[in-house]
Amino acid sequence: MERREEEQQKRDDSRFNQTLKNVQGFLKGRSIPGKVLLTRRPDPTPEPISPTYHRSLSENDAGRNERSDNPVEVEDHNSSKKQDNTYAGKLRSNSSSGEQLAKQVQNLKIGGRSSDYARVMKFNKVLSETTVILEKLRELAWSGVPHYMRPDVWRLLLGYAPPNSDRREAVLRRKRLEYLESVGQFYDLPDSERSDDEINMLRQIAVDCPRTVPDVSFFQQAQVQKSLERILYTWAIRHPASGYVQGINDLVTPFLVIFLSEYLEGDVDSWSMSDLSAAKVSDVEADCYWCLTKLLDGMQDHYTFAQPGIQRLVFKLKELVRRIDEPVARHMEEQGLEFLQFAFRWYNCLLIREIPFSLINRLWDTYLAEGDALPDFLVYIYASFLLTWSDELKKLDFQEMVMFLQHLPTQTWTDQELEMVLSRAYMWHSCLVHRFLLFIIWLSSFQDVAAAHSNVNEHTSKSTTAELANPPGIGVSGPIQVSPSVIPKYTSPALPWTPPMYPTFPDTYEPKLTGKCTADFQAISSIINTAASDCSQPFAALVGNVICCPQFVSLLHIFQGQHDVKSDKLVLPDAVATDCFSDIVSILVSKRANMTIPELCSVTSSNLTGGSCPVQDVATFEKVVNSSKLLDACRTVDPLKECCRPVCQGAIMEASLIISGHQTTGGGDKIPLGGSNNVNALNDCKNVVFSYISRKLEADKANTAFRILSSCKVNKACPLEFKEPTEVIKACRNVAAPSPSCCSSLNAYISGIRNQMLITNKQAIVCATVIGSMLRKGGVMTNIYELCDVDLKDFSVQGCLLRSYPADLIFDNTTGYSFTCDLTDNIAAPWPSSSSMSSLSLCAPEMSLPALPTSQTLRNHGFRGGGAFGALRLIIILVFMLYGVVRH
Numbered sequence: 064m065e066r067r068e069e070e071q072q073k074r075d076d077s078r079f080n081q082t083l084k085n086v087q088g089f090l091k092g093r094s095i096p097g098k099v100l101l102t103r104r105p106d107p108t109p110e111p112i113s114p115t116y117h118r119s120l121s122e123n124d125a126g127r128n129e130r131s132d133n134p135v136e137v138e139d140h141n142s143s144k145k146q147d148n149t150y151a152g153k154l155r156s157n158s159s160s161g162e163q164l165a166k167q168v169q170n171l172k173i174g175g176r177s178s179d180y181a182r183v184m185k186f187n188k189v190l191s192e193t194t195v196i197l198e199k200l201r202e203l204a205w206s207g208v209p210h211y212m213r214p215d216v217w218r219l220l221l222g223y224a225p226p227n228s229d230r231r232e233a234v235l236r237r238k239r240l241e242y243l244e245s246v247g248q249f250y251d252l253p254d255s256e257r258s259d260d261e262i263n264m265l266r267q268i269a270v271d272c273p274r275t276v277p278d279v280s281f282f283q284q285a286q287v288q289k290s291l292e293r294i295l296y297t298w299a300i301r302h303p304a305s306g307y308v309q310g311i312n313d314l315v316t317p318f319l320v321i322f323l324s325e326y327l328e329g330d331v332d333s334w335s336m337s338d339l340s341a342a343k344v345s346d347v348e349a350d351c352y353w354c355l356t357k358l359l360d361g362m363q364d365h366y367t368f369a370q371p372g373i374q375r376l377v378f379k380l381k382e383l384v385r386r387i388d389e390p391v392a393r394h395m396e397e398q399g400l401e402f403l404q405f406a407f408r409w410y411n412c413l414l415i416r417e418i419p420f421s422l423i424n425r426l427w428d429t430y431l432a433e434g435d436a437l438p439d440f441l442v443y444i445y446a447s448f449l450l451t452w453s454d455e456l457k458k459l460d461f462q463e464m465v466m467f468l469q470h471l472p473t474q475t476w477t478d479q480e481l482e483m484v485l486s487r488a489y490m491w492h493s494c495l496v497h498r499f500l501l502f503i504i505w506l507s508s509f510q511d512v513a514a515a516h517s518n519v520n521e522h523t524s525k526s527t528t529a530e531l532a533n534p535p536g537i538g539v540s541g542p543i544q545v546s547p548s549v550i551p552k553y554t555s556p557a558l559p560w561t562p563p564m565y566p567t568f569p570d571t572y573e574p575k576l577t578g579k580c581t582a583d584f585q586a587i588s589s590i591i592n593t594a595a596s597d598c599s600q601p602f603a604a605l606v607g608n609v610i611c612c613p614q615f616v617s618l619l620h621i622f623q624g625q626h627d628v629k630s631d632k633l634v635l636p637d638a639v640a641t642d643c644f645s646d647i648v649s650i651l652v653s654k655r656a657n658m659t660i661p662e663l664c665s666v667t668s669s670n671l672t673g674g675s676c677p678v679q680d681v682a683t684f685e686k687v688v689n690s691s692k693l694l695d696a697c698r699t700v701d702p703l704k705e706c707c708r709p710v711c712q713g714a715i716m717e718a719s720l721i722i723s724g725h726q727t728t729g730g731g732d733k734i735p736l737g738g739s740n741n742v743n744a745l746n747d748c749k750n751v752v753f754s755y756i757s758r759k760l761e762a763d764k765a766n767t768a769f770r771i772l773s774s775c776k777v778n779k780a781c782p783l784e785f786k787e788p789t790e791v792i793k794a795c796r797n798v799a800a801p802s803p804s805c806c807s808s809l810n811a812y813i814s815g816i817r818n819q820m821l822i823t824n825k826q827a828i829v830c831a832t833v834i835g836s837m838l839r840k841g842g843v844m845t846n847i848y849e850l851c852d853v854d855l856k857d858f859s860v861q862g863c864l865l866r867s868y869p870a871d872l873i874f875d876n877t878t879g880y881s882f883t884c885d886l887t888d889n890i891a892a893p894w895p896s897s898s899s900m901s902s903l904s905l906c907a908p909e910m911s912l913p914a915l916p917t918s919q920t921l922r923n924h925g926f927r928g929g930g931a932f933g934a935l936r937l938i939i940i941l942v943f944m945l946y947g948v949v950r951h
Contacts, residue, residue: 214322267307316420326339446491450487598663616664778829788837795845
């Protein structure tokens with residue numbers, strides 16, 4: 064019986080593979096943007112030169128023959144002769160002969176493959192343009208970069224070097240000087256001038272540097288470890304939202320090797336940093352620092368508190384493996400092995416500790432070519448990597464799998480094995496059958512997440528006395544130092560095996576309420592849950608201005624309106640308001656919210672009382688206010704139009720003025736309500752209007768409207784606190800061209816203020832304009848934002864700009880907290896036209912945000928828009944037809 068089932072499984076696998084081939088047949092000869100060709104036809108070789116070359120065969124090899132008729136010996140890329148000068152000369156003169164290039168081709172290696180004349184010519188053509196077209200460069204680099212071109216190509220792919228060749232040299236020189244000044248400012252200090260946290264961080268870096276790539280002797284040199292230490296410490300100080308996290312030290316090593324290859328020849332193990340001048344060492348460190356910065360800008364949440372980005376990708380990996388190879392996933396689950404126990408290190412170190420270091424540069428060609436899409440594509444690479452050992456894993460028990468995955472048999476891997484991993488990943492990501500597979504994953508994930516939340520709710524509703532006695536602490540937690548060595552090595556592991564410690568979130572618990580607030584909190588439970596997530600313990604201060612406080616205030620408005628629907632009152636008595644406010648905060652804190660929300664948002668129980676507003680009941684309100692007009696205006700609020708052409712805001716203000724006694728009704732007579740003339744009364748009456756809207760609209764609709772109105776308000780001002788930019792004015796007053804001292808001073812100033820909190824893209828415009836106006840007032844007339852390459856995202860923590868429209872933090876127990884960063888494509892900061900802020904308007908056409916890239920240039924491999932969905936329906940039909948044909 065078992066043998067029959069195995070034979071049936073093999074037949075099913077064969078049918079599925081045949082289906083893949085049939086679908087791939089539709090794609091033959093077509094170019095996939097940013098990737099390679101799926102044709103098997105050989106590239107035409109330009110005449111009269113016909114160099115012989117060897118190819119590694121892989122399923123995604125672009126324009127390759129299935130067989131190599133003229134193989135030649137391929138040198139290891141670390142032992143290739145230095146050709147940097149020749150390459151630079153070719154870019155300058157563009158006059159090298161074909162014969163000379165053909166000779167280079169035979170000794171050239173692209174990752175694990177020899178290159179050919181046509182491919183090198185394509186690289187030369189793209190790189191020799193006055194302005195490099197990055198999409199073309201990404202398309203070429205995905206399949207591997209010639210070793211001697213890697214330094215220039217990697218700088219361009221990461222956005223460190225500008226595409227315009229006329230600016231490139233000046234920008235690199237300025238960035239290198241800026242790094243040198245940062246080292247002097249942050250690293251070259253006595254410990255007496257560092258804080259305790261900085262001293263501890265430096266010690267941790269000093270401990271980790273000798274552990275970096277221990278099997279490569281080059282990294283054991285004291286001078287190399289000192290360079291790593293300077294790079295990592297400077298980066299950590301300038302990125303306090305994450306600080307130094309173990310594993311980042313590994314990410315510097317590929318950059319260090321590549322940029323040193325411009326100056327050192329031969330095998331890496333034969334290199335010595337002492338052969339280089341101090342100036343060259345500083346330039347190499349600067350290039351490593353800036354490239355590391357650019358790389359991690361696209362993975363911000365991989366290294367912030369609790370590393371939620373990594374946890375989210377591990378969850379996606381588990382789902383993808385389950386769909387691709389269900390028997391392996393089921394076996395791992397039955398044995399109790401969690402993906403987090405082995406894949407966490409893969410994401411943390413980007414596989415640097417899992418494969419031979421000699422293969423890392425080829426792997427990183429693909430990484431960097433993916434650009435902003437890299438985090439998502441890592442899921443496919445790691446699924447392909449794991450399932451390389453699919454058959455072996457199914458034969459192992461828990462302990463054997465742990466040891467196997469901790470010490471994978473990759474020591475003898477060559478370029479061919481790596482190419483197969485990338486080929487499978489590309490096929491799964493691009494193939495129509497697996498697009499359909501992802502569609503299934505997307506649909507089924509709703510069931511999985513719902514089931515997970517159901518289990519969590521059942522667990523957390525049964526709180527213990529210990530949980531009640533230990534609510535979560537307050538404040539914002541610092542970054543967790545997570546060791547990449549995820550699986551502890553026990554000589555004699557105890558059973559049951561205790562999983563290692565990972566970043567965890569506080570458990571929910573049953574709150575202890577006052578018992579004096581009779582409101583039905585369950586009726587607005589969805590709004591409470593959203594507020595608890597938006598004001599989560601670790602992130603409340605970072606997103607307070609944009610997400611947490613708007614949602615918390617909206618919750619109070621809705622609670623005020625619906626606290627007692629049987630009563631005519633729109634406000635709460637003072638004593639009841641105090642108890643209910645305390646209960647609301649207690650409930651939020653029990654759901655992982657930060658205990659300091661009231662102080663953070665400057666809100667008290669008096670917000671629920673109506674204060675000095677003369678109208679506090681429904682009957683009087685409806686007597687003096689056109690309530691139907693008010694509700695119509697706020698029932699559906701347009702987020703695109705409301706901020707610039709207010710409808711709901713105007714109706715609320717009109718109603719507030721009327722009930723406060725400051726405005727007459729439609730008949731022309733002022734209503735004798737005994738209203739106060741002070742501003743506090745008007746604000747109190749606004750709260751009454753919000754309460755009335757909450758009473759009449761569904762809670763979700765009211766919450767949506769209130770959040771949109773809040774976004775209009777918060778986007779008008781810069782929430783960051785500034786100090787006078789005296790040093791920047793002094794360094795930049797008479798600057799007309801890029802100046803290292805000016806740019807260093809400006810960047811230091813911006814770095815000092817941006818770490819206060821996350822802001823929106825529109826707030827960044829305001830902040831940039833405010834600082835620019837201060838600089839102009841101080842005599843800086845030149846647009847130094849442009850000279851120093853200052854972007855909007857430079858004004859927010861870790862370069863993450865939140866959306867200007869309402870957004871929420873999302874939490875689940877598997878993937879942790881997540882939120883969306885907007886505008887990741889380096890939009891330049893606007894320089895004000897004068898020193899006055901009076902002319903700034905976010906509704907003016909010239910202040911609108913630049914359009915994001917279209918689908919042709921945006922490297923997002925997901926489906927977009929109605930056309931894509933129509934194509935998806937067609938794909939589903941096609942797959943079912945093909946699979947039906949194969950089955951019958």
